[in-house]
Amino acid sequence: MKREHKYKILALILSFILWYFVVWGKPIEKIIQVPIEPRLSSDGNYIVELNPSQVDVKLEATRSNLRNADIKNLKLQIDLTRYSQGVYQVRVPIESLKMNNIKIKEVTPSYIMVVIKKISSKKVPVRIQFSQKIVVKTKLLVEPSFVTVKGSWDDIKNINQIKTVPIELDELKKEKVMYVELENLENGVEIEPKKVKIVYLSR
DSSP states (O other), X not given: OOHHHHHHXXXXXXXXXXXXXXXXXXXXXXXXXXXXXXXXXXXOOEEEEEEXXXXXXXXXXXXXXXXXXXXXXXXXXXXXXXXOXXXXXXXXXXXXXXXXXXEEEEEESSEEEEEEEEEEEEXXXXXXXXXXXXXXXXEEEEESSEEEEEEEHHHHTTOOXXXXXXXXXXXXXXXXXXXEEBOOOSTTOEEESSEEEEEEEEO
């Protein structure tokens, strides 16, 4: 191989090495969205609302380190174990985010609004909902006839009944027994149990 060819190959290798260190070795900034995960007391009798529920985090690192980091599964945990029911403005603990070879430059916003509500519960009757209007009275048995709703008192105080999903009367007559789901409620209100047993007795 001629000497000039060796020099060209060497120059190409050196230019590639230089490009690698410039592109992949130079620190860059990247902004990612990180969800906030509240940590509550062990009794679990509270509902927490976060506003916002995620923050923008500015990172600084090389492209190589950013590519190798598990950024997608990154979460920011806020300790709320000392808080009781109420509305608070809580600082986002940026110091709790630690990543190898990656610098956490800032988090936006630095404070979030936290609303903590005590979980309440009450029993309400189940109402069977048919897909069509029923003219003739039908004797049915519902088990259980009452279910428990759980949520903040503001969310459940006006709930006076729980409807089943619409069912076909003809199908119920044929099957005699059906297990039917209850309609979902808004604002994260839970229902226990989520299904009821409906027995067709007679007309």
